[in-house]
Amino acid sequence: MLYSKTTPEQKRTYFRQALASGKLLKFPGAFNPLSASLIQDKGFDGVYISGAVLAADLGLPDIGLTTLTEVATRAKQIARMTDLPAIVDADTGFGEPLNLARTIQEFEDAGLAGCHIEDQVNPKRCGHLDGKAVVDLETAVKRIRAAADARRDPNFLIMARTDVRAVEDLDTTIDRIKALVDAGADAIFPEALRDLSEFEAVRNAVDVPILANMTEFGKSKLFTQSELEGIGINMVIYPVTLLRIAMGAVEAGLEQITAEGTQEGIVDTMQTRSRLYELVDYESYNQFDAGVFNFQVPGRN
Template identity: 75%
Template sequence: MLYSSETPAAKREALRAGLASGTIQRFPGAFNPLSARLIEAKGFDGVYISGAVLSADLGLPDIGLTTLTEVATRAQQIARMTNLPAIVDADTGFGEPMNVARTIQTLEDAGLAGTHIEDQVNPKRCGHLDGKQVVDEDTALKRIRAAVDARRDPNFLIMARTDIRATVPGDGGLAAATDRAKKLVDAGADAIFPEAMATLAEFEAVRAAVDVPLLANMTEFGKSALFTVDQLQNIGINMVIWPVSLLRLAMGSAVRGLDALNEHGTLEPVLGEMQHRADLYELLDYEAYNRFDTSVFNFQVSR
């Protein structure tokens, strides 16, 4: 009831244990606190909080327009509603290395289990779009060193994301990605997020290059094919995210609902697509609030 019954420290320990378990950790993206509760109810391992989703939630494109305050506030609202560990996308760290350090401590205070910092320049763009640019190696490594130095809880996961694969043509991009991944690990990164890998073989090349956990991003309509959990598990990937999927599903359903209203003047034709009121109340654990006040839950919801 109210919020998570697990402390942030316990969630961070659970994340570390999951990554070390040998079983791939499945982290669907939550677009709000309620969807985080649904992810937990459906038996997933963790919750991912996407920068693209946070931007879209504000009606903005994913080009680095959100602030640390906006991201930390929304991430805290999501993380505190689930017992699962939550990881948030911190883009480029919201500034120079000192800003990155502040970002890490702010996200720790917000109850997150971890974050990732990328090596794009600002203004950044979605990792699966063309025309990305990355910072030089020295700047990328300084961001990660600053993040690691600022961390107070050693279990708070600091992941380095590299977008360099798409900035170098041909096989040179993959070589650049594996080289940068190694150096990011040497700088202290606990895990690596190689963005926009096109094939399983490319993921395997990064897997062979580093001995820390790897994340695979299975975002729809992007550069990577939509590999299955089993395919990724079989090549040694430790975590998979579906960052924007639930938002896309929800917005697709919203479009169909509005179209039904325009066409029929009623939503009756799409009632079967809706979450029932009874299911919503169960997800909210409405009945548990009765322990505090019998006047809150004193009714029955028929299906």
């Protein structure tokens, strides 16, 4: 009721232990707090909070228009709804290295288990679009060092995302990844790799956890969990999948109402009221309410 029963510190500890297990951790992207509850209910390992999804939720493109306050606030709302660790997209850190240091501490205070910081220039672009530009290696390293130096909980995961593969060859990408690990990155997010062999090359190049982004309509093939686990990938995210499913259903429903003049024909496809109440733990609130307010006012003499 109200909040997760697991503290942020416990979530971070669990996340670190799970990363060391050798198991592929699966992180669907939550588009709101309720979807985070559903991700936990379905047995996933964690919750991913996508910058693209947060921007889209505000009706904005994924080009760095969201602010630290908007992202930290929404991420906190999502993270509080689940006992699972939640990792958030920090884009380029919301400013220069000192701003990035503040970003890390805001995310710690918001109850997140980790975040990833990318090496694109500002304004950034969605990771699977053409026309991206990346900062020089020195700037990318400064971002990661600032993040690592700023954290107060050593279990808060600092992940470096690199988009170099969009503009350079794989060898240059691996060289940058090694430099980012040396700068303090606890994990690596190599964006928009071309095929499974490139993921495997990155996996073999560094001794930190590797994340694979399995986003629809992107540059990477949608590899199966067994394929990714087979080459030693540690995390897989499905960042926009749930939002796309939900918005597709919303659009179809609106068209049905327009065409038929009623939603009657699609009621069977909707989440039921009882299922919604189960996810928001309605019964616990009822019991708490009764325990607080079930009393008699004493008479006055």
